[in-house]
Amino acid sequence: MSEIISQSGLRQLVADRIAAGTIVSGPTQVKPKLVLYAVLGSPDDLLLEGFVRPDNSIKECVFPKQEELYGYRIQGNNIELTDGLTNDDLTNDDAPVPKQLVVAARPCDAAALPILDHIFNWDFKDEFYNRRRAATTVVTLACDSHGENCFCTSVGLHPAAERGSDAMLFELGDGSYEVRCITDKGRALFDGKTEESDKVGRADAGPEKKFDPETVRAFVDQHFEDPFWSQHALTCVGCGVCAFTCPTCHCFDIVDAGPSAGNARYRTWDSCQFPMFTAHASGHNPRAGQPSRQRQRILHKFSIYPNKFGEILCTGCGNCTRNCPEGIGVLTVATEIDHG
Amino acid sequence: MSDDSTRDGTMTENKGFEPKIVAYVCNWCTYLGADLAGTTRLEYPPNVRIIRLPCTGRIDFNLIVKGFEIGADAVLVSGCHPGDCHYTAGNYHARRRWILFRELLDTLGFDLRRIHFTWISAAEGKKWQQVITEMTEQTRQLGPYTDLYANGSAQDSANDLPSGPPTPFEFKTLPAEGALRESCRKLLADGTVKVVIGYGQRGPAILTRAEDAGRLVWNNRCVSNLTTYLKRKEIKALGKPAVVVKPCDEKSLVVLEKESQLDRKNIHVIGMACEGVGEPKCTFCTARTPRFADETLGEAAGPASLADPPPNRFAALMAMAPAERMAFWAKQFDRCVKCYACRQVCPMCYCERCIADKNRPIAIDPAPSAKGNFAWQIARAFHLAARCVGCGECSRACPAGIDLALLNIALHKAAQVNFGYDAGVDPAAEPVVGSYALQDKEDFIG
Ligand code: SF4
Ligand code: SF4
Ligand code: SF4
Ligand code: SF4
Numbered sequence: 001m002s003e004i005i006s007q008s009g010l011r012q013l014v015a016d017r018i019a020a021g022t023i024v025s026g027p028t029q030v031k032p033k034l035v036l037y038a039v040l041g042s043p044d045d046l047l048l049e050g051f052v053r054p055d056n057s058i059k060e061c062v063f064p065k066q067e068e069l070y071g072y073r074i075q076g077n078n079i080e081l082t083d084g085l086t087n088d089d090l091t092n093d094d095a096p097v098p099k100q101l102v103v104a105a106r107p108c109d110a111a112a113l114p115i116l117d118h119i120f121n122w123d124f125k126d127e128f129y130n131r132r133r134a135a136t137t138v139v140t141l142a143c144d145s146h147g148e149n150c151f152c153t154s155v156g157l158h159p160a161a162e163r164g165s166d167a168m169l170f171e172l173g174d175g176s177y178e179v180r181c182i183t184d185k186g187r188a189l190f191d192g193k194t195e196e197s198d199k200v201g202r203a204d205a206g207p208e209k210k211f212d213p214e215t216v217r218a219f220v221d222q223h224f225e226d227p228f229w230s231q232h233a234l235t236c237v238g239c240g241v242c243a244f245t246c247p248t249c250h251c252f253d254i255v256d257a258g259p260s261a262g263n264a265r266y267r268t269w270d271s272c273q274f275p276m277f278t279a280h281a282s283g284h285n286p287r288a289g290q291p292s293r294q295r296q297r298i299l300h301k302f303s304i305y306p307n308k309f310g311e312i313l314c315t316g317c318g319n320c321t322r323n324c325p326e327g328i329g330v331l332t333v334a335t336e337i338d339h340g
Numbered sequence: 341m342s343d344d345s346t347r348d349g350t351m352t353e354n355k356g357f358e359p360k361i362v363a364y365v366c367n368w369c370t371y372l373g374a375d376l377a378g379t380t381r382l383e384y385p386p387n388v389r390i391i392r393l394p395c396t397g398r399i400d401f402n403l404i405v406k407g408f409e410i411g412a413d414a415v416l417v418s419g420c421h422p423g424d425c426h427y428t429a430g431n432y433h434a435r436r437r438w439i440l441f442r443e444l445l446d447t448l449g450f451d452l453r454r455i456h457f458t459w460i461s462a463a464e465g466k467k468w469q470q471v472i473t474e475m476t477e478q479t480r481q482l483g484p485y486t487d488l489y490a491n492g493s494a495q496d497s498a499n500d501l502p503s504g505p506p507t508p509f510e511f512k513t514l515p516a517e518g519a520l521r522e523s524c525r526k527l528l529a530d531g532t533v534k535v536v537i538g539y540g541q542r543g544p545a546i547l548t549r550a551e552d553a554g555r556l557v558w559n560n561r562c563v564s565n566l567t568t569y570l571k572r573k574e575i576k577a578l579g580k581p582a583v584v585v586k587p588c589d590e591k592s593l594v595v596l597e598k599e600s601q602l603d604r605k606n607i608h609v610i611g612m613a614c615e616g617v618g619e620p621k622c623t624f625c626t627a628r629t630p631r632f633a634d635e636t637l638g639e640a641a642g643p644a645s646l647a648d649p650p651p652n653r654f655a656a657l658m659a660m661a662p663a664e665r666m667a668f669w670a671k672q673f674d675r676c677v678k679c680y681a682c683r684q685v686c687p688m689c690y691c692e693r694c695i696a697d698k699n700r701p702i703a704i705d706p707a708p709s710a711k712g713n714f715a716w717q718i719a720r721a722f723h724l725a726a727r728c729v730g731c732g733e734c735s736r737a738c739p740a741g742i743d744l745a746l747l748n749i750a751l752h753k754a755a756q757v758n759f760g761y762d763a764g765v766d767p768a769a770e771p772v773v774g775s776y777a778l779q780d781k782e783d784f785i786g
Binding site for chain 1: 503542543544545546564568569572573574575675677678679680681683684685697699702705706707708709733736737739740741
């Protein structure tokens, strides 16, 4: 027996959540040829088919591109601090955090969340990330196709992978979806919304394996200084698009904004591909050019993070290659390492 | 975080709306004119805050915008009359930039009725009194500037511009590919050049060995403008380059040479005749055959006449009311992630340290917020005014699909209309920015 929901039932569920004040995000056709995850104003904005995957990622929901950590207001001799997330008094831990729902995430996006959990809870518990994460439910739509830059199967995932999802949707081909709830959050969301059926949903078989991550790891571990990096990174322009559209890249910068910018300390995304990322106050820069910056990105994904947390810092979504204006990204570099 | 928190104070209970005006004035004329108004006891509304700068030529344009951000309802820029500049020609340079800057602000949907330019000399205390009185009254009528960066109804996609049907893409290898490989092989083999910057299977290819020439491709996916690599240190270090250019990319070489950024004699330019690579810009392109290349490969017919020309997005944008235009941009910029890919791919963005990366103190708000995004795009577009060659790389690279080219088009048009200048077309033409003419237009200066 399986549980199913019609597409109109799914859109109704989205409409109900929006009406209840939940921030609902999902794939949206932003303009011709561009699909992005975005906050949905109406259930009709939700795009469910006809594309491989959005060009950005769902990390935005738990790790926004700009996040206020705290605000301050100066009143006479007093300085009042406010919580950046809830706008409430800094000491009020019970202030409600806005509920979020991500619909029709891709498996390679959902799988990034447990990977980010490690980062934001390793030596320091990042309460901003954790509070948003706890308030977020992720409903993943298994892929019905894959693109030329997808390589989930090379890093241990596949178009029906459940990792990081609270519930999974599988297309039935007749405009409805099989629903498989994975966590309590998922069950609560679909409770009473599905019908019993004997139909079983389907997913794409996924791309063939494109490289072996162990080979990549062995190579980066042994070739810190190697002409490979300067040869390969010559075309990198250091734009950071790879990191900013990646579901697992998580580096950030912290900025203090004065009165004209709203009196706040906030964080914004940062990227290891930027010269400023490693610039010292003295003017020295230990990573002096794109070759060492490209090496860093691959090293972090295939060796540093795996050594610490036992898995690869990449879900094979292909966004870094798909969006790189110069066609680089993990897929290009890793295949070059593996196949020469 | 409220982006316009300081604006709340402009409403006082008893008097109703009192406009705040910021005046950027030069030290030598207008500041003394304002001083004279004071010493001769001329009365004028107290709504103006004066910021004194050495010369109108030194007024950074982000300051005008910043004035609005911190709560001004109108901004005045004023300096010495033409011919009176303490530094000889600062105000002539300023005038030229104001002409371009107003077009940019107009395109972004700023309310131009709130931006005033004037010349006031040290002897014109009366004129200062009159200008401030009139401006205050006019701004009072306009009311507080609440449209600044307002995104209207953010979810409404009806504001998006018409884009026409998508052009079907059919991958084509072009006939000159073989000749290109052969030519590059020779250049590397006989040592004419040390490095070839060309197109490869997955993107740009940078080759240093003759035997790799077979990796080069020439097809209708060769979209990017490779001249951007000429500025990169890692590539300069390799020695004399050959670069593969399309007729549109070639224009950037003309500008870069004019700006002393490259030594044309030390670059071998391989021009590819081109019938279009399927980009929007190709439908309007009239170049087709390179004009300044050291060698030209392939043949291209002249531009095909378009039975069904794509909708003119720029005209559609300018047909909107200013507030609607601002909402359009606010909505587009809302997707910006501040990756700066638009800058990194641009062949004309070659500053060693971009103003956006200056952080001691911060010059451009680094946040991907409405304020930070407008500040960045104003800086980017204006620094490219009358320099951008329209290659479209910025729009192509933007992961957020922001129509950045529209801003460049606005400034390109302004340079054409006001100065008859087309960046990258005529190597002998004098650049617009950095020069001036006594007869530059002044009809907008009070
Ligand atoms: S790899 Fe590509 S996307 Fe990443 S910084 Fe380099 S050019 Fe940009
Ligand atoms: S590194 Fe690239 S392929 Fe891997 S998760 Fe990030 S964007 Fe996706
Ligand atoms: S601003 Fe954009 S279109 Fe203009 S030269 Fe730079 S990349 Fe090309
Ligand atoms: S490329 Fe696009 S997203 Fe990146 S900084 Fe420029 S406008 Fe913003």
